[in-house]
Amino acid sequence: MGRSKKNVNGSGSTRKKGNIYEYRFYDNSGVRHSKYAKTQEELKEVIRKVSMQLYNGDFKAKSTLTFQDIYKDIIEEKKSNNIIKENTYMRHIELLKILQRFNFANIKIQRMQSSDIKTLYANIQRNNYSQSVIDKINIAINQVLNKSIELNIISKNFNTGIIKPRSNKKTKDVTAFTIEEQKKLLNIIDNSRYKIIYLIALYTGLRIGEINALTLRDIDLNNRVIHVNKTVTKNINNQTIVGEVGKTTNATRNVTIIDILYLPLYNYIKDLNITDFNALVFTNSKGLVLSTSAINSEFKRLNKKYNFCNNSVNVHMLRHTFATRCIESGITPVVLKDILGHADIKTTLNTYTSVFSEFKNTEISKLENYIKTNINDVMGV
Incomplete structure (x- = not known):
């Protein structure tokens, strides 16, 4: 194993492990991380990118958290703080089951892309879910992605700019007894x-x-x-x-x-x-x-x-x-x-x-009768 070398700017150190170069550094919270490269040129590029991310506050540590992990954390916290009740909590769980059905819930947040959200919306629309369900899914996605930004897992909300679809499901007419x-x-x-x-x-x-x-x-x-x-x-x-x-x-x-x-x-x-x-x-x-x-x-x-x-x-x-x-x-x-x-x-x-x-x-007839009774005589009708 090669000897560790400290970078000139003091932001981290590099070493060679067999044919692989390792770059060790600490993030702005004092947590140590490692990045790897196959050549010295790649290593320089890794160091440049990490240094820029650290300087701008954009560095994101590797995370295995999924959409489901963060969504559950959000609703559990709301439930424990008495913000939502049991029936509302259960509606969130049912919504999560829909997302699981389309393999969206288990996507790792750091690997999620705009295309994943667009695919989900297309599947939801194709399967004739109601507009209410689509609206709730849109809210859930925004909550999870905004929470992920807050946790420093991602740097932007991938749902921003994506057009929320309209449901293909026909609205049922209200049926009352005659x-x-x-x-x-x-x-x-x-x-x-x-x-x-x-x-x-x-x-x-x-x-x-x-x-x-x-x-x-x-x-x-x-x-x-x-x-x-x-x-x-x-x-x-x-x-x-x-x-x-x-x-x-x-x-x-x-x-x-x-x-x-x-x-x-x-x-x-x-x-x-x-x-x-x-x-x-x-x-x-x-x-x-x-x-x-x-x-x-x-x-x-x-x-x-x-x-x-x-x-x-x-x-x-x-x-x-x-x-x-x-x-x-x-x-x-x-x-x-x-x-x-x-x-x-x-x-x-x-x-x-x-x-x-x-x-x-019927209501228009009321207006006509009112006008005939109170106004027509003025107009000479």
Whole structure:
């Protein structure tokens, strides 16, 4: 083994190991590194590049960390600091599974290139993932790459400048029950053990997960209000649990118990005969948290048996039916947004575009009648 030689500028030392030249140096944090070259000319170029990187603060130590390693670290830190709850954490885990499916999660950060991200986006788009998934992936990539810059693993965000694709997946039209279908449902609803759950969804617009998470304390019969502050979700072991908050900050809200719902809800709670205000109002046969899938399965069986709707059904249609009846009755989008717990008015307008459009002519008729009554006489019409 050759003798070590100190560089003239004192920034490191070189030595020859057999036919290979080694350059030893310390980074700006005092950590020692080695770079290798086959010839003296290559060695000079290595020394020049490293010296320039150290001078500019651009030197990056070799790292084996993958996208998945850093993403998990980010979400684990947020979870431990109570920034995100169990249900949000699980959504991140599900997103990571999608990235694993396309062999993106295990790419080493230092080997990642813009082409890797473009390939991922193309695969996601080709497989008809929703725009929501594409948006979440884009956010995750930026979080990981920015964290990697912070950790001095890379020097730039490869996602910057890459155009986020639009989903090829067609947006599903909101499906609500017609008034006739709703009447048929109400006529046979007594045959279901989940009758009161369906009624709450139909007359408040609560999500089934929000209903199943209600405790006795959440239902204020005196003031006729339901306090929505939790939802049913899955934990990392795929067990159904009650999460602490809903999907958005606006998901925590108070919803009015209208007259048609009050009496059946009052009687149901009275018959429960429970005194623990923290007890769940709805549970399965074992007294455990009731899952949305259990309600949905029973709802489908109910329709198969009684045929209250000719099309396929799901329990989320109850929420859409409530919203549709609200629009038909003249409730404004701003008020509906708050009732449904949407994050912003855009969500409400985009979700129920077809319903609002359907009643546009009705609203225009109101304007015409108003003008005829109050303005036409001035114009001599």
